[in-house]
Amino acid sequence: MGASVLIAASQNECLKEVLKVVAFMFTDSVFFSPAVGHERTNLSKRKFEAPEGDHCTLLNVYRGYRLAGKEKKLKEWCEVFDIHQRLLNTVFKTRRQLRDICSKNLLIFRSCGTDTDRLR
Template identity: 25%
Template sequence: MAEFPVEPMLSKAIIASEQERCTDQVLTIISMLQDTDSLFHRPSDEKLHADQARLAFVWPGGDHVTLLNIWEQWKRTNFSRQFCYERFLQFKSMCRARDVREQLVNICQRAGVPMSSNANSTDLTPVQKTLTAGFFYNTAELRRSDDSYIALKTKQVAHVHPSSSLFGQLPPAKAVLYYEVVMTSKAYMRQVMEIKPSWLRTTSNSPTLSNW
């Protein structure tokens, strides 16, 4: 894990990806997570078109797999600048993600982590399980009283950020994984992915879901 110049949770996910044979997809998601604040631009005179373009990228399951979809579509255009312009993506942010990914691929090769790829592109369960293995500390369950969540480790109450593809989802996901929490008027989880309780390791270090 110490070989990778990323947060420990991300390093753990990279190592776990070898077992699930989805290192290629996990490296992509980790690279995209590094610069999500500036990934989309929303011009004041084209807000509607920008929002529609963003919604077109959404994949079921949450923000992490949506980031993977963005990358895959961009890759199919041979990393086109025009593609980014037409879909309100920041070309520089996408290029930074590509640079980070290349660096992580090189480190995987030096560390002996095989560059395996998820065999079934329509079933992202291995990718989601791998991310859960790395981010088990950042998991939360839906509260019975409202649409907020309670973190399983810290017991902090937080809401899904309005920018998330899971914001306003009905019915809301019963358990989620998040990349970070930001504080404004409330605590908001950013980059959120729906998870299944069975993906959480039942060890002394892993949280448990009280409602399951």
């Protein structure tokens, strides 16, 4: 399943986004779900929600974390949004591994930008 998704993403010119979404599939949910404060976690999750679906929600989390990294505030960002930093780091490592595999197989890396319909 994974390989066919990546090939189709390359053909649909959205491989950059799909690599990120697929990387999230290889880990548990990055959102904390403590017994206490469950409502707070749901509120944090809603800040990333996208009307296009969960795949775009995950892209929003990825982009937010990257931006926090540029500002050198990863730990604080994760605490504010109730996100497992260790699991999100795993997502980034997995994406890099998938990217390397795609490169070796000569897949074309393009971004769909804001045209998220290509991700469906």
